[in-house]
Amino acid sequence: MYTIKFIREHKDELYEALKKRYYPTDVLDKFFELDEKRRKLTTRLQELRTYVNAKSKEIGEKKRAGEDISGILEEMSQIKQEIKSLEKELDDIEEEINLIRYEIPNIPHESVPLGESDKDNVEVRKWGTPEKGKDDVLPHWEIGEKLGILDFERSAKLSGSRFALLRGAGSLMERALINFMLDLHVQKHGYKEIWPPYLVKRDIATATGHLPKFEEDMYHCEKDDLFLVPTAELVLVGLHAGETLREEDLPLYYTAYTPCFRREAGSAGKDTRGLIRRHQFDKVEMVKLTTPETSYEELEKLVANAEEVLQLLGLPYRVIVLSTGDMGFSAAKTYDIEVWMPSYGRYVEISSCSNTADFQARRANVKFVRKDGTKDYVHMLNGSGVAVGRAMAAILENYQTPDGKVIVPEVLRPYMHGIEVIE
């Protein structure tokens, strides 16, 4: 989210950014119209208040001197009426401006390929060799049920569609994946592990930009006005909301495992089977707070950290950079990592790593003091490291043997009581 001042000072840049993203630019037209009104009203209000303040002092003095003040009091009540009505008008305008501000997306970084949709995304690199096509591999939900480690009938009985229930080695593998990923990021990549609450307050979800835009896709506990986290990003970004950090403390690296809860409104019929799209899934998330100077460098490292998870698991993947038209609202640049999914016969997203630059930091109001005493917004990055359910799905397919077993990737074995094969 941008501040009013920023929008005013970067008018041309923003018009261009919206065009690059194939967004309609009328939000900006509307913004400038309202901002003009807002400033006129503000000026007028301030004039009135100045007058009232001065008169109030005068009243105090006169009263002490025992003079008559009834005339002034009458004038005051009139002006106060006017102030009230102007305040109301200003409130309405400010509310409208704030709603509009939520609709202005981040400015894409210059290195982002121009394009209208996912068709214009650019493949950056590939790792590993997809070995099997869809013909000789059972989709993960079938092999999972056959092996007795996935039970969608029971999960549906308990909670309806788009949930999963893991049993035995499946359950064990979920835990193993989580621990493996956390250990890797904490021990090797230097992230600080956080174990956060899974329910968050409305203002935190607003500060991170998930509200009001995605309210429909979040689970909401009405009685307490708390939201189930759709991603740990929300908590990790919210962690320092409203704080001013010190330059010497940057960069901060955080990682957290959380279950993620999403209503998946608007994705009806998509990926209805298996582990790919569920209302509740597990994810290990990474978030970085950096100085503006290093954020793009840090983004490359962040992607590499996520890639390493897949490399160690031995899962073929590719990295793509999203085009201007396909990028998420708050991202300035996004890499997606897609894992090879034999049953789909294509790559499927398993991680999304973005630099939001100062966009999210403005919204969450996270600043830092430079060594010379000046203040600036931090840059915030986030990435999945990686989606646990999708990783399991990929393992069940990529590690499938012709006789219907699944080999356990070596790095997971220590986390799985040494089990080498699920059969």
Added chain:
RNA sequence: GGAGAGGUGGCCGAGUGGCCGAAGGCGUCCGCCUGCUAAGCGGAUACACGGUUGAAAGGCCGUGUCGAGGGUUCGAAUCCCUCCCUCUCCGCCA
């Protein structure tokens, strides 16, 4: 869930209707002093917004902000209401 205490600047803390954007202290910064260090002395030190001036850094004027929102009042950190948060004790509980 019940009872109580509290939330003021980077921090501590005073302030119960006007002379309070806020005493005092600590910290920080600048200057002075000083073999070095420490101490001492003088000064500065919240944020946002609007206007104005300037090439800019900034300056000047104003408005708002003492947890948040609302109310009373000519005037609120101070009085009233609602909410949030923290702490202590009790109850309950994995």
